[in-house]
Amino acid sequence: MARALMVQGTGSNVGKSLLVAGLCRVFMRQGLRVRPFKPQNMSNNAAVTADGGEIGRAQALQARAAGVAPSVHMNPVLLKPQSDIGAQIVVQGRVFGTARAREYQGLKPRLMAAVQESFAHLGAEADLVLVEGAGSAAEVNLRAADIANMGFARATGTPVILVGDIDRGGVIAALVGTKAVIDPQDARMIRGFIVNRFRGDPALFSAGMDIIAERTGWTALGLVPHFDEARRLPAEDALGLASSPRRPGKPLIVVPVTPRLSNFDDLDPLREEEGVEVRFISPGTPLPADAALILLAGSKATIDDLLFVKSEGWDIDIKAHLRRGGRVMGLCGGYQMLGRFIDDSAGLEGPPRRVEGLGLLDVETRMETTKRLALARGLLVQNDVPVEGYEMHMGVTTGPDTARPFALLEGGRTDGARSAGGQVSGTYLHGLFAGAALRRHVLAQLGAQASAFSHEAMVDAVLDRFADHLEAHLDCAALLHLADAGKGM
Template identity: 60%
Template sequence: MTRAIMLQGTGSNVGKSMLVAGLARAFARRGLSVAPFKPQNMSNNAAVTPQGGEIGRAQALQALAARRAPHVDMNPVLLKPETDTGAQVVLHGRRLANCSARDFATMKPRLLRDVTDSFTRLASTADLVLVEGAGSPAEINLRAGDIANMGFARAAGVPVVLVGDIDRGGVIAQIVGTQSVLDPQDAAQVVGFAINKFRGDPELFEDGLAAIEIRTAWPSVGVLPWFDDAWRLPAEDIMDLAGRHTGDGAFRIAVPRLGRMANFDDLDPLAAEPHLRVDIIEPGRPLPGDAALVLIPGSKSTIADLEAFRRNGWDIDLTAHIRRGGHVLGLCGGYQMLGRSIADPDGIEGRAGSYPGLGHLAVDTVMAPAKRVQLTQARHPASGAPLEGYEIHLGRTEGPDCARPWLEVGSRPEGATNATGRVRGSYLHGLFAADAFRGAYLAELGAQSGLKYDDQVDSTLDALAAHLERHMDLDLLLHMSAKV
């Protein structure tokens, strides 16, 4: 019989995703078949499954930690923000609708059945399902129709461990306060709590731990010290990446932070390189003049981000960078922006029309309703290096610079290069995870690579699992789980 336990947080970014990844690896090392599950995620940082569907990037990492292939049932509902009040709804890996936050609120009760169906299918393949909540159950204004936290936990009969973040301060109030605002039946679903991101002497927090246990009657499953190697794992949020000190600065890569930046996992292997410095350039800051490479990432709303790119003056900075002999790489939406024009005849991204691109590649893009979502095997002809990537995009890009592709997908040329060879674009995401390709590409730019990226991620997951084994009562956690 399969067992399940759910981790919910006192707020966003308390470390739930990383804890589920670490627990998945820890229990997998104990010989259990483990599956991660997140009923509802909100992220433009998506991964592609072997079935050709989309799930949150965090669930793909958790699947890797569990030593199993990612599947759309691991994240049945994925929200991909397109505006401040609207998002694309992806159900079971496929686009379902574009709707406002208000419209999604009315849609959620109908999605609960889809979510529980995915959970049931996933549970049939595993000994243990580790469920991750979203945001916080303390957001009781969102409780009606909830499918992400207590609404799911009660519907599926899954007990909950509440995770607090002591690094933010006020962790006692976080946990005790959450219990105080929960509906009594929701509060009864909680079977314990954990403290994450602790720094210092744990003995100094013994009284605080006792205060929480007395006030909530919930047992502690662990006080987890800060995990120093967390930066070695793929970033779930662009701010996690922006806050890292990356490399010694010998080779600087500037990445303009687009408002709807998507699939920025392309940056993780670069940020992990010891001799590279990846700088996320916030709106209002110029692109640095000493950058060797400007990398324009993917976007969920290419035309809107292109307009914002110009408002920030980055188009002027980019032209100056190219004039100085700098290199430019556009990936997916960034590739489309570098072209001469982007036509959106059906108004897929908003107002129908044609928009001028940045004009650094002689290519033109036409948006179309059909979305390409697939894993892709490719080759770098200049070095012969193989690589595996994925595609998530709308639109078709054609033009004279496509006659100078820099990648091959089977017999199909992929991407474009300008006449100087210093401006390139491609629809492939995830290509820098391939060590041989990354090394060859960086060598062309005068930089060096000294990293086995996939090996580093895997060894870090092992280290995270060992960290949780030391500081968390995994036997108690397993005992708290329920048969489902």
């Protein structure tokens, strides 16, 4: 049985995902076979595994940090929100069904079997499994059927480290308060704590660390300073959306932010390019008239996001942009929005309906129950530029403009569509901007010059620097010792 250690948080967005990624790299560099694991994740930013399943984007990054290929077992339960109260449920990489929040609570006991099966699978091939919790460890109202935090820790005997975020304030209350409200047996699973994202002189918080340790009885494992380069790593939550720095005089790429925006990490490589500016446009703001490219990103609820685009008046802005000679590109759900209609008569994303699209491509999309999940590579049809990415969609798009495909894929399949003049294009491929040749082509169309940097190499370099950062500020030997101690639980 592999050693295991679980990282839980006092709340969402306290840095659990990144800490697990950094620790994966720390212990991988020590020669250990490390595997990341998250029992239950809620995210619309997902990645495709080599065996045709999907997991949360954070677990894909953690797998990269551990030096292994992503596996569906690293995130056995993935929830992809489609509304404020409902989500698609993915179990071990495959669509299980959909459920409202209240219905999902009743499903959790059935899903625990898949969670434990995947955990055992990873444990059989690893020296160390680093487990990430979800949300807050103090969600005592949901504790009865929990599979993501203390329910998992208790069921598997996995010791827990609790993380608090000092940057948001109230970290002493958050950590001590967690001890106060959770069940005493759950509290005994917590062996230590980490205070994350500190800014300033660490000596000023030494008394704070002592107070937390005294009030909780947990070991202080480290005060981690803010790591600015974290913004360069793929974000899983839309809270992590960030435009590139302002670059006056450079071509502007704008991305409208819709409520169910997904796979927005597709844009990360473009944000790193010095030759363009990427700007995310919030609701209530018109699309800038000086944009060179409007990019419609993916969506987990395409029709709802399409209707949102129209309600914001962005459809009018997009058509004015085209009249000025600008370009429009749609990725996955954004591609579907560009067509004449989206037909969801089966009600896969909400109530059964057929909705008029933006009408910028002569195509139509029909939603189907089968979800396509596959890695893909091929050539851009226009000039044989190599393209590589992955597909993750439930729609099938047909129509005259697909006769001018975006890419020709291996195996003879085509992908996407282009308008007759080439101003508008759409593709189902995610992750394609990571390829330097494709970025160079897109930027050249905008009158900009791409750099020669490798996005993949940059991500690995940042992970290494973050691992160095953690080694300098955490007691990593103590963390490993706690994982060792947990084997006998």
